[in-house]
Amino acid sequence: MNNHEIDYVLHGDDMQFVEVELxxxxxxxxxxxSLMMMEDGIEMETIFGDGSGGGGGLFGKLKGAGKRLLTGESLFMTTFTNTGAGKKHVSFASPYPGKIIPVDLSQEGGKIICQKDAFLAAAKGVSVGIEFQRRLGAGFFGGEGFIMQKLEGDGMAFIHAGGTIHEKTLAPGEVLRVDTGCLVAMTRGVDYNIETVKGVKTALFxxxxxxxxxxxxxxxxxxxSLPFSRLASRVFAAAPYTPGESKGEGSVAGGLFDLLGGK
Known part of the structure; x- marks a missing residue:
């Protein structure tokens, strides 16, 4: 076990937080x-990268921090260390309604690939990097799936997603098509690509x-079931209309309606 071995408890239903015992x-x-609360005796420190120890000095830390910039995340992460004599607890909260998914990386082949904003917390030693897609289609047209995060190690990691979470195991060769925003994470053996929606009417309307x-x-x-981008677009669409402001529903048809002068 290279990662710290932590225990945890999940609290709540739709607005969950995870309590980690150190x-x-x-x-x-x-x-x-992401911090919600912590007990006395826990020391908090801001660091470059993920603190996994595989960076190789200052250059490695800068490289890791630069990778985080590519995923739209902060240059810094925060560590919480129990400096006391007994067990201490620290809790991390979900950023929006949904579920926290605990993943034991040692049971998932040592690696999972997840959406760039899904990572919440992990045991120290878990490496948080980026996963570039091999295909140009995935790279240029993937939207939320362009650059994904990879979590590597043998410890616990916690990822967050919106709405209800469905876990599905794919057999060899079995294919599942998912809206790019609804994909949360996958194990290392899953082959991932982006396909276009067939049919002009389907694409436009x-x-x-x-x-x-x-x-x-x-x-x-x-x-x-509920990507944050979809939730945000619905909130924006339902906001009170002010003359001169656009209120399209997000599809190409909504944009065409605005161009034609629709209200």
Whole structure:
């Protein structure tokens, strides 16, 4: 076990938080701003990268921090270390309604690939990097799936997703097509690509976007029912209308309606 071995408890239903139990000298890393509360005796420190120890000095730390910039995350992460004599607890909260998914990386082949904003916290030693897609289609047209995060190690990691979470195990060769925003995470054996929606009418007026993710087994996939981008677009669409402001629903048809002078 190269990663710190932490215990945890999930609290809540739709607005969950995870309470992590730390033995003396154990450490958990988390995204900046995810802290909910912590007990006395826990020391908080802001660091470059993920603190996994595989960076190779200053250059390695700068490289890791630069990779985080590519995923739209902060340059910094925060560590929480139990400096006391007994067990201490620190809690991290979900950023919006949904579920926290605990993943034991040692049970998932030592690596999972997840959406760039899904990572919440992990045991110290878990490496948080980026996963570039091999295909140009996935790279240029993937939307939320362009650059994904990879979590590597043998410890616990916690990822967050919106709405209800569905976990599906794909058999070898089994194919699942998912809206790019609904894909949360997958194990290393799943082949991932982006395909265009067939049919001009479907692409223009379907309201589901022009692309979807094609996942091919074997492996495990986590799918969310309510991506934050979809929730945000619905809130924006329902906001009070002010003359001169656009209020399209997000599909190409909504944009065409605005161009034609529709209200």
């Amino acid at each position: 033995d003396p000298s154990e450490t958990v890393i988390a995204e900046a701003g 379907g309201g589901e976007g022009l692309f979807f993710a094609t996942l091919r087994g074997p492996g495990k996939v986590w799918v969310q």
